[in-house]
Amino acid sequence: MREASLELFAVSPPGLEKLVAQELKGLGLSGEIEIGGVRFQGGLRELYLSNLWLRTANRVLLRVARFRALSFPELIRKTERYPWETYIPEGYGVKLRVTSYRSKLYHERAIKERVLTALGNRLGRALTQAAEKEILIVVRFVKDLCTISIDTSGGDLFRRGYKVGKGLATIRENLAASLILSSGWIPCAPLFDPFCGTGTIPIEAALIAANRAPGLLRSFPFEDWPNFDSGLWEEIKAEARSCENPPPEEPFIFAGDASDKALSATRKNLQASGLEPWVETFQIKLEELSPPSPGSGHIITDPPYGKRLKSRNLVVFYRTLGKIFRDRFSGWRLVLIFPEARSREFSRLTGLRFRQILTTEHGGLRCAFLASL
Structure with missing residues (x-):
């Protein structure tokens, strides 16, 4: 699984895409700036590395599915084709975020319901949107082209894990x-x-x-994926600690x-x-x-x-x-x-x-x- 090519997207705060791209370049990863983030390619190493090291990004998405859909049955049928069992472990619920722009399927709640049905069909179990552990799935329709991505970060990357002391109006x-x-x-x-x-x-x-990796104090949902490479993950974290x-x-x-x-x-x-x-x-x-x-x-x-x-x-x-x-x-x-x-x-x-x-x-x-x- 280490050599598999994945399409990854580092989501950026608005206006800060170039900073995210510079960080990726510093990690040896070349990316293409888009509105809202930076698209880049890689395998599990690059997925783990970006989550561990990115300081300025909001999260890292894995783009799992991309297809055209003009009807709800087509949306369900095509969504079911993808290996969601690799990214939604047993015991996890899902949180769906849907947007639609200039597409025949424009009703976002209806899109959400059909995608949830398709995921349940593929996994062979009912999915809840209110579980203790959940995966964010981002569904985006643009001119009838549907892109479905998984949040590999398990929530915002700005949550480093050190904020035990609370206060008002704090900067992220x-x-x-x-x-x-x-x-x-x-x-x-x-x-x-x-x-x-x-x-x-x-x-x-x-x-x-x-020179400390900002993600060292937190966990990530990919640690529960069936294809999780614990040896690779420990190797990457050890490399990070060694260069502090x-x-x-x-x-x-x-x-x-x-x-x-x-x-x-x-x-x-x-x-x-x-x-x-x-x-x-x-x-x-x-x-x-x-x-x-x-x-x-x-x-x-x-x-x-x-x-x-x-x-x-x-x-x-x-x-x-x-x-x-x-x-x-x-x-x-x-x-x-x-x-x-x-x-x-x-x-x-x-x-x-x-x-x-x-x-x-x-x-x-x-x-x-x-x-x-």
């Missing part, structure tokens, strides 16, 4: 990694997040600096926040990730901000805005941030994620000049990655 791990990777930061240079929340940005920076960098003598990644509760969550998450030696944490208010180490570096942060400021005055907050950065952080670069619609207002309030690196979505908002000039 893959967006934090994307912000860092697009910032120009070089590991070993100082990185400071003064509004760290639950510590996502500092922890993702530490993962990058340590040792912790630094002194931390060069810094996590600060004004909130005791946020810092407590950050420390719990650092402990769960095993990355405590890489990150120094401390309580600090906006007015007290200063470089945590000599020389230049990067402030990379998801600053508070909207409801997260609560009673604080947004205008005063960002004017103060801009003044502090100009007065105290000479030689530093400020990189952040902010609602795109308000990025000009933010720039005006801080008195700083920014360039827009990338745009994406965060918490349902269209957001921009901004870097100071």
Whole structure:
């Protein structure tokens, strides 16, 4: 099974497809950028490798079936042809996600019902959409061409497994990694997040600096597949562990926040990730901000805005941030994620000049990655 050619698709946050493609290239995998992700080929090794190592992707889909269907009986008949027993283990339920665009079969609920029937016919058992373990199946109709894919990641890849400390309005791990990777930061240079929340940005920076595979702390549904190659999987994980960098003598990644509760969550998450030696944490208010180490570096942060400021005055907050950065952080670069619609207002309030690196979505908002000039 190792040599079998599979069509794989790394699903990307909107606007970040190039980052995902760069990551795949770093793994020795060439891909073709499409809207919403990157398509690439491989066998089980490439499937395992991409799930283990991709920092910026949402998930990795395996495209199992592709055919034209103009009627519901045809949809059932053609769906039944494929080896779903390889990808839906005994005891697993399924979750179906269906879209249809300019196709004769346009009723998405009816498509879902027929695909579920076909899967049950092939597997010889009734399938539930509410099981303790479930596989996401993505069905996409475009101009009568049906593509059916299996989620090999078992949910979002941004769920690394270290988030034991909780908090409000936290940035997703893959967006934090994307912000860092697009910032120009070089590991070993100082990185400071003064509004760290639950510590996502500092922890993702530490993962990058340590060259640690982000998927090492979690499990994947392919581990239950009948064709799972446990020897290959252990070999790939051992290779990943062997190329990790040792912790630094002194931390060069810094996590600060004004909130005791946020810092407590950050420390719990650092402990769960095993990355405590890489990150120094401390309580600090906006007015007290200063470089945590000599020389230049990067402030990379998801600053508070909207409801997260609560009673604080947004205008005063960002004017103060801009003044502090100009007065105290000479030689530093400020990189952040902010609602795109308000990025000009933010720039005006801080008195700083920014360039827009990338745009994406965060918490349902269209957001921009901004870097100071």
